[in-house]
Amino acid sequence: xxxxxxxxxxxxxxxxLEDVLLRxxxxxxRAIINVGYDLPSSRRSVALAAKRxxxxxxxGIHPHEAARVGExxxxxLRQLALDGNVVALGEMGLDYYYNHSPRNLQQELFRQQIxxxxxxxxxxxxxxxxxxxxxxxxxxxxxxxxxxxxxHCFSGNRNFAARCLNLGFHISLAGPVTFNNSRDLxxxxxxxxxxxxxxxxxxxYLAPVPYRGKRNEPAYLLEVAKKVAALCGITPEELxxxxxxxxxxxxxxxxxxxxxx
Ligand code: NI
Numbered sequence: 600x601x602x603x604x605x606x607x608x609x610x611x612x613x614x615x616l617e618d619v620l621l622r623x624x625x626x627x628x629r630a631i632i633n634v635g636y637d638l639p640s641s642r643r644s645v646a647l648a649a650k651r652x653x654x655x656x657x658x659g660i661h662p663h664e665a666a667r668v669g670e671x672x673x674x675x676l677r678q679l680a681l682d683g684n685v686v687a688l689g690e691m692g693l694d695y696y697y698n699h700s701p702r703n704l705q706q707e708l709f710r711q712q713i714x715x716x717x718x719x720x721x722x723x724x725x726x727x728x729x730x731x732x733x734x735x736x737x738x739x740x741x742x743x744x745x746x747x748x749x750x751h752c753f754s755g756n757r758n759f760a761a762r763c764l765n766l767g768f769h770i771s772l773a774g775p776v777t778f779n780n781s782r783d784l785x786x787x788x789x790x791x792x793x794x795x796x797x798x799x800x801x802x803x804y805l806a807p808v809p810y811r812g813k814r815n816e817p818a819y820l821l822e823v824a825k826k827v828a829a830l831c832g833i834t835p836e837e838l839x840x841x842x843x844x845x846x847x848x849x850x851x852x853x854x855x856x857x858x859x860x
Contacts, residue, residue, distance in 0.1 A: 600824060600839045601846040602631040602817040603771055604724065604751050604799035607654070608643040611803045611814050620653060623817035627839070629653070630854050631817050634690050634724060636661035638672060641679050648684035652855045656682065657724050659689040665700035665708040673711055680719050686850040688716040689724025690751060696728040706737060713741040722849055723748035731759050738766055747849065752801050753787070760787050764795055769849055771797035774807035774815060777826045788830040793841045797849070798823055
């Protein structure tokens with residue numbers, strides 16, 4: 600399996616990253632895309648990927664940061680994105696739940712990063728919280744489908760999923776699909792074409808059942824996979840195979856070592 604979205608540069612991994620990576624490997628997670636959310640975390644993500652075969656990096660600026668980014672941020676992001684271990688731009692997008700930054704600034708930053716991704720031919724990792732319509736509008740207007748990407752930690756309904764898929768985007772499911780109150784999400788899972796589905800943990804956030812409330816880590820991807828497989832009516836092995844293929848293809852991952860997991 601491939602964990603397509605984790606934040607291992609988070610402080611909560613500072614004391615035991617070695618163990619976390621080992622447990623990931625042991626539970627069948629062959630590769631992890633470590634995702635930046637501002638310039639410092641993106642920089643750390645690139646540095647970490649250089650040291651670990653298991654890790655790839657994504658660099659981007661989260662909508663929460665939109666009000667705080669300096670003029671040079673996009674220039675610096677471009678520099679970081681040129682690193683060979685960077686496989687995507689993100690996370691980027693819109694967050695109308697927390698509204699930590701004004702919406703117009705979030706939208707502008709989202710558009711700028713899509714344009715950057717297009718100029719670098721990198722897929723994008725999209726964060727969307729309570730902003731479905733504007734996310735779709737911006738993806739469409741900016742022609743984001745030319746690079747494609749993923750709606751990470753998908754939280755929409757079937758209709759929104761269908762519209763994202765129409766734009767050629769992938770859909771990634773995370774811990775919330777295992778929660779008892781996730782009926783909408785459970786209904787969506789089975790309808791996603793098997794060649795468009797990805798798995799992620801979003802660690803350290805959103806640990807799946809039975810770890811809900813604890814620090815999340817890539818090893819727990821197994822719980823997400825088991826639940827999604829059940830919802831899709833296929834075996835966890837079949838699900839691992841197709842989601843791994845999808846991740847490799849979308850992010851053009853060259854995974855070292857041939858241990859099957
Ligand atoms: Ni995230």
